[in-house]
Amino acid sequence: MRILHVGTDSFGGYGGIALYNRELIAAMASHPSIDEVVVIPRIIVGALEPLPEKVTFVTAAASGRIAYVNALRNAGNGFDLVVCAHVNLLPIVRLVTKNPLLMLYGIEAWKPLRDPLSNRLLRNIRGAISISDITRDRFAGWSHYDGLSLLLPNSIRAEWYGIRPKNPDLVQRYHLEGKRVLMTLGRVVAAERYKGFDEVLDVLPDLDRDISYVIAGGGNDVPRLQRKAASLGIADRVVFTGLFPENEKADLYNLADVYVMPSRGEGFGFVFLEALACGVPVIASRLDGGREAVRHGELGQLVDPTSRAEIRVAVRDALAAGTGKHIPEGLDFFSYANFERRTHAIIDALAANA
Amino acid sequence: MCGIAAVFAYGTSAPSVDRDEIEAITERMRPRGPDAGGTWISPDTRVALGARRLAIIDLSDEGTQPMTDVDGELRIVFNGEIYNYRELRARLERLGARFHSTTDTEVLLQLYRHDGATMVELLRGMFAFAIWDPRARKLFVARDPYGIKPLYIADDGQTFRAASTVKALLADGRVGRAHDPAGVAGFWLMGSVPEPRTIFESIRAVEAGTSLFVGERGIHDVRRYYSIAATFERGVQDEAAAHLVQPPVLLRELVTDSLRHHLVSDVPVGAFLSSGIDSTALVALATEATGQPPRTVTLRFEEFQGRDSDEAPLADRFAKQIGSDHVTRLVTRDEFAADLPRLFDAMDQPTIDGTNTWFVSKAAAERGLKVAISGLGGDELFGSYPSFRDLPRIVAAARVPLAAAVAGYVTRNPKASAMGRYGSTWPGAYLLKRGLFLPEDLPKLMGVDAAHEGLRQLAMLDHIGETIQPDPGTPFGRVAALEASLYMRNQLLRDTDWASMAHSLEVRTPLVDATLLRQIAPLLMVEKQRCKQHFADSPRTPLPAWLSSRSKTGFTVPLTEWMQLRPDGTSTRMRSWAQVVMEQWT
Numbered sequence: 001m002r003i004l005h006v007g008t009d010s011f012g013g014y015g016g017i018a019l020y021n022r023e024l025i026a027a028m029a030s031h032p033s034i035d036e037v038v039v040i041p042r043i044i045v046g047a048l049e050p051l052p053e054k055v056t057f058v059t060a061a062a063s064g065r066i067a068y069v070n071a072l073r074n075a076g077n078g079f080d081l082v083v084c085a086h087v088n089l090l091p092i093v094r095l096v097t098k099n100p101l102l103m104l105y106g107i108e109a110w111k112p113l114r115d116p117l118s119n120r121l122l123r124n125i126r127g128a129i130s131i132s133d134i135t136r137d138r139f140a141g142w143s144h145y146d147g148l149s150l151l152l153p154n155s156i157r158a159e160w161y162g163i164r165p166k167n168p169d170l171v172q173r174y175h176l177e178g179k180r181v182l183m184t185l186g187r188v189v190a191a192e193r194y195k196g197f198d199e200v201l202d203v204l205p206d207l208d209r210d211i212s213y214v215i216a217g218g219g220n221d222v223p224r225l226q227r228k229a230a231s232l233g234i235a236d237r238v239v240f241t242g243l244f245p246e247n248e249k250a251d252l253y254n255l256a257d258v259y260v261m262p263s264r265g266e267g268f269g270f271v272f273l274e275a276l277a278c279g280v281p282v283i284a285s286r287l288d289g290g291r292e293a294v295r296h297g298e299l300g301q302l303v304d305p306t307s308r309a310e311i312r313v314a315v316r317d318a319l320a321a322g323t324g325k326h327i328p329e330g331l332d333f334f335s336y337a338n339f340e341r342r343t344h345a346i347i348d349a350l351a352a353n354a
Numbered sequence: 355m356c357g358i359a360a361v362f363a364y365g366t367s368a369p370s371v372d373r374d375e376i377e378a379i380t381e382r383m384r385p386r387g388p389d390a391g392g393t394w395i396s397p398d399t400r401v402a403l404g405a406r407r408l409a410i411i412d413l414s415d416e417g418t419q420p421m422t423d424v425d426g427e428l429r430i431v432f433n434g435e436i437y438n439y440r441e442l443r444a445r446l447e448r449l450g451a452r453f454h455s456t457t458d459t460e461v462l463l464q465l466y467r468h469d470g471a472t473m474v475e476l477l478r479g480m481f482a483f484a485i486w487d488p489r490a491r492k493l494f495v496a497r498d499p500y501g502i503k504p505l506y507i508a509d510d511g512q513t514f515r516a517a518s519t520v521k522a523l524l525a526d527g528r529v530g531r532a533h534d535p536a537g538v539a540g541f542w543l544m545g546s547v548p549e550p551r552t553i554f555e556s557i558r559a560v561e562a563g564t565s566l567f568v569g570e571r572g573i574h575d576v577r578r579y580y581s582i583a584a585t586f587e588r589g590v591q592d593e594a595a596a597h598l599v600q601p602p603v604l605l606r607e608l609v610t611d612s613l614r615h616h617l618v619s620d621v622p623v624g625a626f627l628s629s630g631i632d633s634t635a636l637v638a639l640a641t642e643a644t645g646q647p648p649r650t651v652t653l654r655f656e657e658f659q660g661r662d663s664d665e666a667p668l669a670d671r672f673a674k675q676i677g678s679d680h681v682t683r684l685v686t687r688d689e690f691a692a693d694l695p696r697l698f699d700a701m702d703q704p705t706i707d708g709t710n711t712w713f714v715s716k717a718a719a720e721r722g723l724k725v726a727i728s729g730l731g732g733d734e735l736f737g738s739y740p741s742f743r744d745l746p747r748i749v750a751a752a753r754v755p756l757a758a759a760v761a762g763y764v765t766r767n768p769k770a771s772a773m774g775r776y777g778s779t780w781p782g783a784y785l786l787k788r789g790l791f792l793p794e795d796l797p798k799l800m801g802v803d804a805a806h807e808g809l810r811q812l813a814m815l816d817h818i819g820e821t822i823q824p825d826p827g828t829p830f831g832r833v834a835a836l837e838a839s840l841y842m843r844n845q846l847l848r849d850t851d852w853a854s855m856a857h858s859l860e861v862r863t864p865l866v867d868a869t870l871l872r873q874i875a876p877l878l879m880v881e882k883q884r885c886k887q888h889f890a891d892s893p894r895t896p897l898p899a900w901l902s903s904r905s906k907t908g909f910t911v912p913l914t915e916w917m918q919l920r921p922d923g924t925s926t927r928m929r930s931w932a933q934v935v936m937e938q939w940t
Contacts (some may be wrong), residue, residue, distance in 0.1 A: 111600040115790030193594040264595045287873065306592075306872040309475030317449065 001026055001351070004075055005039045006093050007085030007099075011057055012044035014246075016154075016270050017105060020131070023336065024103075025154050026052040027343035028083075034347070038079070040088075042073050072095060072096055077110070081350060082125075090118045093295055099126040101350065106131065106267020106289065110138040121292070127353075129346060131268045132289040150346050153292065154270045155339030156331065160250070161277035163325045167251040174239045174254060179212040180319060182279075183256035185249075187273050188219035188240075194265035196285065197225055200303055203312040206232045211237070217253050218243040253278040258318045259288065262305035269293040272300065273334055279325030282316045283311070299328050356419065357383025357518040357855075358505075359404040359432035361482040362493050362571050365512030370399035375526040379517050380404035380524035386433075386518060386698070386855040394420040394429060394771040401486050401493070405431045408858055411439075411620050412724060416455035423463040424452045427488060432459045433518050434481035434503040437864070439528070441477060466494060467804040474565050474579050478615060478869045482517055482560070482863075493568040499580035499868035501549065501562025501843045504702070504851055508557050514568045516560070519702045519852070520552050533939070535800070539808030542799050545790040545932060548817060548847040553703050553939055563868075581870060583835040586826035589875025596876035601884070601892040608873050609864065609892065616727055616864040617644065618751050623775055623862070624649040624723040626714050627680065628909055629668035631890045632729030632736075634901055636864060638893035639675060640727065647678035648727070651717045654684050657912035662905065672901060687916045698938045700856035706790065706928045706935060708849030709911045712856065713732040726859060730846055731866035734838040735878070736886040736907055737830055738836035741837060745783050746829040752777030768792065768923070779817035784836050790932055799933075809822035830882045842866070 010021035012300050019175030029037045029052045044062040052055050084093040084100035087108055092261050093100045101349075102125045109130075113119050127148035130136035138147055141208050171177055182204075186195050197215055204213055215225065215238065229238040244252060253259070260283040261277035269290035272282045282300035284290030294300035301318060303310040332338070361371045376393045377828050384391070387406025395402045405419035442465060445455075449728050451464040458479075465473040466485050471494065480502035485494040495516060497505045498501035504827040508515045509528045518525045524531060534555040540548040559691035560566065562641075563580030564766070566573055599607075617640065621812035624636050625651040649675050654666035666682045673680035684874040699714050719727045733739050751757045752773050774794055776782030785792075795813070796805035821839035823830050847866070854861040864870070876884055890902035913919060914927045 039677050102748070107598050110598055110603075137607075138599055138603055139607065143598040192595075193592075194598060304869065304873070306588075306875075307475075307869070309472065313469065313476060 001032050001037055001080045001346075003037045004079040004082045004096065005037055005085060006072065006082065006089055006096070007039070007041060008089070009043040009045070010039060010041055010049045011051060012041070012046050012086075013064075017086070018065060018153060019270070020105070022049065022093050023273060023339055024083075024085075024152070024343060025055055025338040027336075028347065029054040030340060031344045033345050033351070036076055040068065042068055053219070056333055061182055068092070068211045069095070078259065080354070081347075084125075086115055087118060088115075088149055090121045098124045101126050102127055103129045104130040104135050104139050104267075106135055107265050109135055109267075110142075113150060127350060132292045135267045148349070148351065152339070152342055152346060154268050154273060154275050155335060155337055156270075156273035156274050156334045157338045158277040158327065158331060161253065162250070163275060163279035163327065164254045165253065166255050170248070170251055170255055174214060174241065174255070176212055176214070176239070178210065180208075180210055180257045181214055181255050181316060182258050182259045182260050183214045183216060183253070183257070183275075185216040185274075186261070187251070188215060188217050188221045188225065189223045190219075190224070192265065193221065194263055196260070196262035196264075196305055197221075198228065199262045199311055200236065200260055201225065201228055201234070203308050203315065204237060205232055206308075206312050207315060208336060209237070211315075212239060213237060214239045214241065214252075214255060216244060218239045227256060243285065249274070250278060256280045258283060258315055260311070260315060261285070262303055263353050264288050265291060266290045266293075273331065276300065276331050281321070281325075283314045283318060286342050294331060295333065299330050355432045355459070356408055356431075357386035357406040357522065358401075358419070358482065358484065359383070359434045359522060360431060360486075360493060360495075360515070361402040362514045362568050363400045363512065364514060364568060364572060368512035373402070373403035374845070375528060376402040376404040378520045378526040379515075380406055383518055383523040383660055385858055388858050390415075390418050392418055392420060396486070396488070403429060403431045403484065403486060405433075408724065409621075410435070410616070410858060410860060412455055412457040413620055414455070417457045417459065419459060419465070421455075421457070421459050423460065423467065424454045428467065429465045429486045430459060430463050430482065430483055431714070432462055432483035433505075434479055434483070434498065435618070435860070436461060436477055436479040436481060438478040440618075453638050465850040470563055470765060471567070471575070471577065472579075482518065491570060493726075494565065495560060496565035497560045497562055499563040500838070500866050502849065502851070502863060502866060503849050504848060505560040506552060506557050509562055509573060510556070511572065514573065520554065520557055524554070530554065532556070534811075535804045535808030536811035537795055537808075538800055539812050540797050540814065541704045541936065542791045543785065543789055543793065543812075543814055544840070545846065546846065547703050547705075548812070548814070548840065548844050561634055564693070568695045568770055581824075582823050582838050582871070583826050583831075584824055585868070585871050585875050586828075586831035586835055586879065587824045588872075589879045590827040590831065591854055592876040593711070593880060594876075596721040596880040601877060601881055601888040602896075604877060605889050606639065606886070606892040606894075608870055610643050611891070612870045613640050613862040613865045614643055615725070616862045616867075619725050621648065622723045622758075624651065624718055624721065624726045624806070625678075626650075626718070626726055626728045627669045627673060627678075628729070628910075629665040629838070629901065629904065630654075630729065630885060630906065631897060632732030632733075632865060634669075634672050634897055635889050635893060636727060636729050636763060637678065638895070638897065641676055642894055649721060649723065650678045650680045651714060651723075651726070651882070652682045653714050653800060653911075654681070654682050654718065655912050656684070656686065656917045663907050663910060665907070665909075668901060675898070680738065681721060682718075683713070685713045685911070687912075690911075690916045696856070697853075698935075699940070700852050701935070702852045703847050704850070704932075704935050704939050705845060706932050707845050708853045709913065710909050711850050711853035711861070713911065715824065715857040715861065716861045719895065720858045724858070725859060725862060726864045727864055729865060730840060730850060730861075730863045731838075732886075733872075734834060734842045735865050735871070736889055737834060737878075737911075738886050739833075739837060741784070741787050742833045743828065743884060744787055745833050745836075748773065748783040748786060749780060752783070752889050776815075777821075779815070780822060780832055780836070781815045784818050784840070785814060788841055790929060793894075811831060827880055831879060834878065867902040883915075895911070
């Protein structure tokens, strides 16, 4: 059995979708009945991670639009399954198949696509794999898609994280000596104002003065949030890290006493798994995919992101719990082994359907 | 759902509380809670609590009120429902709280113990309650954000009294019955008494979304913890959230979540069904959420037969389509005449509305229902009143020189003539649009001096203006805040309370929910009146066009025909009906 994976980024990519694709490709390739997974990437920004066995990675595809189209054409038609790893790629995937397996992550699938052609192409997809129930429901809600629809949530390699003492260099760099730390990690851009940064800033004045808030990430919305923090009189309690190197991420999470992200736009919320893998208690939103990342309250607290009172109380409860950092057993639900098992089950289901 | 009462003799010269008084107040509310009742007097005889109970959650005796916490310390009387009590209880248990019942009432006690006065911000529901805290020697009193459940107080400077109805506070005779000229003026202006006024000088409403303490020096720490206008203002700021999800899908999620909470009950929950979008979409979503349609009730009037205002045929057609166990209840003039004395007795304060709810609640109770959901609030939420279209036009037109004078001259309409005086501001335009009478009509209705004094005290335009502070930021937001804070609160919700409770029926309003409003405010600010159609499209099987494209009609009864109301310059003859109503209070 041969699989063609047509995606935006994976190996050599940065961010949540790239990571998800790498895990998906590896898990597909490890299925005993898979002979080859051919990967056509649109973007490569960094060094390639080691490729799993049976994976053919068409590096040349990432050198431009024409190269990408050519790579697809050259890939041929001899595939048993074509994975369209982003809804925006549906028209181009049409070059190789009418019936791709479509991957759905988050907001890109929550409302009709801008391009009418893509909306029409949805009628023929072989199936849809969603990262979360909320994405599956919202996609079905507007598209009225009622074909094969399966769930494949993110996985976390807990061994890459772990509980560590607060890194003294980072504590000093961000002036967090003696502070209790709230943290949100993500892109700080105007187009994603649903992330929950504003909501946490709004409750910070109600919290004890020894509590600081670290916004880990950079983007064009930082100046606005800085002004907002100043207007709330909490500028000295808010830290903007800006972009940070990937190898500092685990240490960054370990600075936090509570990870809080009362967002409305997460398809899943992989960052919650990362924080949990560092033993940090998390507060997620009950209005987006975050609720599934914390397994509806089993792994962390849930709040209504529109309720300042709920956020305030959840932060206070989390800080007052004083149970120390620990990695919850339930996090194993999202282990790579389980991800791989679920991926294999999906391949088996597709083979049975075929 | 209950009737509650509290008396706190806080002043040093106040006489001890009296068992006869608390029992008289409580007994007056028996229809609100026919299942059980009780009173409690503190050992020092300074505090008395009383309650009548309509058992809906935890039907056992453990739910009887006044209720104490597991330590026998705090005591509560509570009217309403806390729809998120299970989540709150789970949190409190994690924090070490212990419980002796499975009621929402007891959750309030533990929440107060843990979070103090800020507890009210965590509640999703309709509520009015009083908690006696013996250590602090304080009574903590609170009312829900929208003002769905009523709570009235009388404070003579020595003794504080509270009850679910105005008439209950009067039952023992210790609270004065002198009319409040401002309350009377408010009724003539708006067709209902604007809170916190009541028709009586000595009684005030605890305002919606407010909590307060009563200590040994009286009322203190009055706190407005919720504002509809501020919620809309925030919605404008959070506009990005409106663009994430297709509107009908988002509405389905959020309204279904509200419905799921409003369906929490240990007894069956039915539904009022009309031929409008709000009730039919709610019934459709409730059916999707539970897998089974609720029992439904619609009213029919012979006087409306063959007219657009006859809701029965389309409601019946929809009920058949969705498969609900449906009853269309015929109401006749004879039945109205027979019920009228009881209706006026139940009417807690003068109002021109409530007759419709009286009969639909009666019909639901006849079906054995204790709880029914209603689409009330949908027009305020989704902007389907004519006021959403008309108010911005009035404000704009009144600011054009001479436009108001020309309109008045051409139409010969008194309200058009008054446009120049009132129409150029939002509060004035609202008074003009929603007013039953105008201020200049009041001297002939209540006398020159009383009208002057009543209008002065009432300061109606200031009062209306307060409901749009902070500025909701858009015309839609302003009208929505005005309608929800004034017409819906003072008339629809208040009338629904007395008219349903008279039949021992609890009406739940999933579209009147502070959590829902917070969550959909960004969408409302972007989509405005289009939200009504989005709501019609929100069920997995959208409402059929014969329902969703039908012109809006109000939920009315044929009062004109039944009462032979004389012409009064309005199409509904509500001015004439108001005078009939007011005669009951004089």
